[in-house]
Amino acid sequence: MERYIYEKAIDVQSVSKQYGKIQALEDVSFSVAEGSMFGLIGPDGAGKSTLYRILTTIVAPDGGRATVAGLDIVKDYRKIRAEIGYMPDRFSLYPDLTVNENLHFFASLFGVSVKDNYDLIAPFFDQLVKFPNRRAGALSGGMKQKLALGCALIHRPKILLLDEPTTGVDAVSRSEFWDMLAVLKDKGMTILVSTSYMDEAKRCDRIALINGGRILDMDTPERLVAGMGDNLYNASARDMYPLLLALRDMHEVQDCYTFGATLHVVAGADFNPEEISVRLNRMGFDDVEIYPAKGDIEDLFIKLAGNG
């Protein structure tokens, strides 16, 4: 039994949390297998940070149960704190301490030495080693993230909880950061990561789409995208906005929204791209193009959030 519980590094069962009148989390259940990377995907205000605060035992849930590393978040909250590494959604190191001082400070809080655990952070920390005496507040955004990750990992936690680690970080650093997470996962670390960037979702083993405090859907990114069907089309013309309005007016179109440089059209029953093109041509859109599109997580999210 003990072994079975532990295979779920994180197990959340119908957790709810209310702040005044706002329902921040409503009946949320999911579990994260040991050694896997689980993504919480959702916009700002979806309830991701509340979920993190519950799992890190800062906030107690109103209802439901949850275990982290097999430990109950309410009963064993003290023990949990030694098992997890947590990176809050905003920079939370001491800006007036240097890189080295921050790292040694967090290590000594847990009673470990930096030297013993350096191998865990070495793959991404080598850049920071070059300026050990720079104050944390003077680092660039990407460097700050690396230092924060280093401080969260220095006591060799079993589970890493990252709340929007890539928000406000440039695209190159974001991609590097996900590479670092992949390395950590290969070393057997369980990672729960949240993001509001949909394109990052496919780097997770499993994802949960979360909005308005509820989980909309949950699976591997591939299966979620595959389950969307093939009713998605790209549409483009010179005058994009009138095209958007015209398509939304058509009864064969379920939904239409801008997606990068084109429009994504969710086709309903009896949607015929050729026939629609002809009709749009007659309405004055003489350069309209409609062709099948491959949907991704963002399309799925819009579909699910719209249904809710």
Next chain:
Amino acid sequence: MNLRILKVLLAKEVRLMRRNPFIPRLIVALPFMAMLILPLVANFDVRNVGVTVVDNDCTELSRRIAANMDAAGFLSVKECVFTYDEALQTVENGESDAILVIPPGYSADLLKGRNPQLSLDANGVDAIKGMLGSRYAAISATQTVSRWLSEQGLPLAVPHVNILNYYNPTLDFRNYMIPALMVVLIIIICGFLPTLNLVSEKETGTIEAMNVTPVGKFTFVLSKLIPYWVVGILVVTLGMLIGWLVYGLVPAGNVGCIYLAAVLFSLVMSGLGVTIANKSSTILQSIFVMFAFIMIFQLMGGLFTPIPSMPHWAQYMTYAVPPRFFIEIMRAVYLKGAGISDLWPQYLALSGFALFLCLVAALTYKKRA
């Protein structure tokens, strides 16, 4: 509580305090400012009282009264005139603060054994200056008249009063202020600074990272307070040294009594500060609340206005103002040489406040919402 973690946290606090561009300077500058400048500025001694003499007698005695008055330490005769209206004009112009009227035939009446009256009118806009200034002028005139009478071989018409001020023989206002100013230093160092420090951890978000480590809440708050307790004691020591070296004022009583009260009062102030920090989410909020308390502490604690001269209802209110007791202890130990056996009600009150406020601080500090 974990001593190893406390040590780690304290090392960090000391490092951050030393690296702060403002705090170390404040700790040194504040006692010097408070002890070197405030005793000279914040004092109610009345000097340079201007007097206009209306001399309708024009005798040797009336001239002597005016001359002696001009020679007295705190008085200066601005003008000698002959009508009251001219004299009033000088008061209205702000040139002088009081008018002494010597009636016609004053010295002749005295020689005949009658009891003529001098009259003294003072400008009451500045109540303290008016009150004390007219008192000084009256004393000076009385002294001159009685000396003159004895020179004439006449019996003294005015009984001579000898005044002796206990505990502060020269009635020097500084001796009254210096012990109390050290109270102000502790209010600021042990009340303000830990509050700002705790709230700034909230503002930078570092408290969030700290909350998921095995650091206990009690240990965390203690790591914030201990450095300021040490600083508070250092500042009191510095204050006493300045009082001794610059003003020659040493406590008449035991220095240990002062340190005991200072430690108790530091606990009171830090308990209040942590409570305020727990309830504020920004530094600005905490500053405003703390400021409101400090205002009341300074005005109601008996620092400037003696508590016995407040209205009765206000006197009862001062029992809820903790610095009142510390100021009483400081003045009693410094000037009267009192000890714990004389001051046990004050020590008991301070201990009560310390216990209560530290308890409130512990209860309002929530690590888990």
